[in-house]
Amino acid sequence: MELPKDLHVQGIASFQPPTRRLMGPGPSDIHPRVLEALSRPTVGHLDPTFIAMMDEVKSLVQYAYQTTNALSMVVSAPGSAGMETCFVNLVEPGDKVIVCRNGVFGGRMLENVTRCGGTPIVLDFEWGHPVDPNRVEEALKEHPDAAILAFVHAETSTGVRSDAQTLCGLAKQYGCLSIVDAVTSLGGIPVLVDDWGIDAIYSGSQKCLSATPGLSPVTFSKRAVRKIKKRESPVQSWFLDLNLVMQYWGSGGSKRSYHHTAPVHALYCIHEALLMLQEEGLDSSWERHRAQHERLRAGLEDLGFRFLVDEEYRLPQLNAVFLPEGTEEVGLRQKLLREYNLEVGGGLGDLAGKIWRIGLMGHTAHSDKVDFLLDVLRKEL
Numbered sequence: 001m002e003l004p005k006d007l008h009v010q011g012i013a014s015f016q017p018p019t020r021r022l023m024g025p026g027p028s029d030i031h032p033r034v035l036e037a038l039s040r041p042t043v044g045h046l047d048p049t050f051i052a053m054m055d056e057v058k059s060l061v062q063y064a065y066q067t068t069n070a071l072s073m074v075v076s077a078p079g080s081a082g083m084e085t086c087f088v089n090l091v092e093p094g095d096k097v098i099v100c101r102n103g104v105f106g107g108r109m110l111e112n113v114t115r116c117g118g119t120p121i122v123l124d125f126e127w128g129h130p131v132d133p134n135r136v137e138e139a140l141k142e143h144p145d146a147a148i149l150a151f152v153h154a155e156t157s158t159g160v161r162s163d164a165q166t167l168c169g170l171a172k173q174y175g176c177l178s179i180v181d182a183v184t185s186l187g188g189i190p191v192l193v194d195d196w197g198i199d200a201i202y203s204g205s206q207k208c209l210s211a212t213p214g215l216s217p218v219t220f221s222k223r224a225v226r227k228i229k230k231r232e233s234p235v236q237s238w239f240l241d242l243n244l245v246m247q248y249w250g251s252g253g254s255k256r257s258y259h260h261t262a263p264v265h266a267l268y269c270i271h272e273a274l275l276m277l278q279e280e281g282l283d284s285s286w287e288r289h290r291a292q293h294e295r296l297r298a299g300l301e302d303l304g305f306r307f308l309v310d311e312e313y314r315l316p317q318l319n320a321v322f323l324p325e326g327t328e329e330v331g332l333r334q335k336l337l338r339e340y341n342l343e344v345g346g347g348l349g350d351l352a353g354k355i356w357r358i359g360l361m362g363h364t365a366h367s368d369k370v371d372f373l374l375d376v377l378r379k380e381l
C-alpha cells in the first residue's frame with residue numbers, strides 16, 4: 001500500500017516569526033507577561049478552575065467597560081464576530097436601524113443590518129470626520145419607528161473619534177437601542193458604558209487591550225437583554241445566539257452547560273491583559289495613550305507629516321497622517337518592515353496610497369517605541 005500523499009510538506013519547519021514592532025492599526029505588541037500566559041497548562045473548559053477564571057474575566061470586562069451589566073463576556077472570535085453578535089441578536093427582520101458610516105467599519109455594520117433582514121437608514125459622513133449628532137437627531141425625528149442606532153466610536157480607517165456619549169443619549173431620548181463599535185477605543189480612550197447609556201458594545205482583544213487576536217469582549221444593557229429574550233424569530237446564527245451563549249458564560253443565572261469549547265489559552269491571555277489594564281488603572285492607560293500621541297505628533301509634524309483629522313476628534317491610539325511631500329508611501333512602509341522590523345499601516349479605500357495609519361495601541365503606546373519610529377523616519381526621510 002502506498003503511503004499517504006506527501007503533497008507539499010517537504011522542507012516545512014516550525015514557524016519562527018520575526019520580532020516586529022507593531023505600530024499599525026492592530027494587532028498591537030503583546031506584553032511578555034501576557035504572552036507567557038499562553039504557555040500555561042491546558043485545563044478543560046468546564047474545569048472548576050477555568051470557570052472561576054471566566055468569572056474573573058467577566059468582572060474585568062465589566063471594569064474595562066465601566067458597567068455593572070450582567071451580560072458581559074468575551075465572544076470566542078475576533079472583533080468582527082463581536083459586531084455580528086450585536087447585530088444578529090438585536091436586529092429582528094423588519095427592524096429599522098440607523099447606521100452611521102464615516103469609514104470602513106460603519107460600512108460593515110450596514111452589511112450586518114441587511115443580512116439580518118433589518119431595514120437600514122444610512123447616514124453617510126465624510127471620511128476623516130466624526131458622526132454629526134445633529135444629522136443623527138434629524139434622522140431619529142424623521143424615523144420615529146427606528147429600533148436601533150449603530151455607529152463606530154473609534155473609526156480605525158481614519159483615526160476619528162465620534163461623540164458616543166451624545167449619540168447614545170440621543171438614541172435613548174428617541175426610544176432606540178444603541179450598538180457601538182469600540183474595537184479600537186476600549187482601553188485607549190474613555191468608554192463609559194453605564195454613564196453613557198450604551199446598550200450593546202463590542203471590542204477586540206488585539207488593539208488597545210494588547211492580547212492575542214481573536215477574541216471580542218462584549219456587554220449588553222438590561223434593555224438590550226430584554227429585546228433579545230423577547231425575539232419572535234430565533235437568532236439566525238446558532239454560534240452567536242446569546243440565549244445559548246449566556247448559558248455557558250453563566251450570565252442567565254443558570255448552571256453552566258457546554259456550548260462550544262472555549263479557546264482556553266486565548267482566555268488566559270485576555271485575563272492577563274485585562275488584569276494588567278486594571279492594575280494600571282483605566283485613567284492612567286488613557287493618559288498614557290494621550291501622552292504618547294502628543295510625543296508622536298510633535299515628532300511627525302517636525303518631519304512634515306500632516307494629520308488627516310481635526311485635533312478635537314483625533315484618536316491618540318490611531319494616527320492617520322499624510323506623508324511629507326514627495327515621499328513614496330508604499331516603498332517606505334515596506335522598507336520599515338524589511339529593514340527595521342517596524343510595521344505601520346497604509347490607508348484603506350479612498351485613502352489607500354495617501355496616508356499612513358500609525359497605531360499607538362496598548363503595549364505599543366510607550367515612549368521607546370515612539371522614539372524608535374521617529375528616529376527611523378528622521379534617518380529615512
Ligand SMILES: *Cc1c(COP(=O)(O)O)cnc(C)c1O
Pocket residue numbers: 026078079080081083105152154155156181183184204205214
Ligand atoms: C479591527 C476592527 C474591527 C474588526 O476586528 P477584527 O478583530 O479584525 O475582526 C471592527 N471595528 C473596528 C473599528 C476595528 O478597528
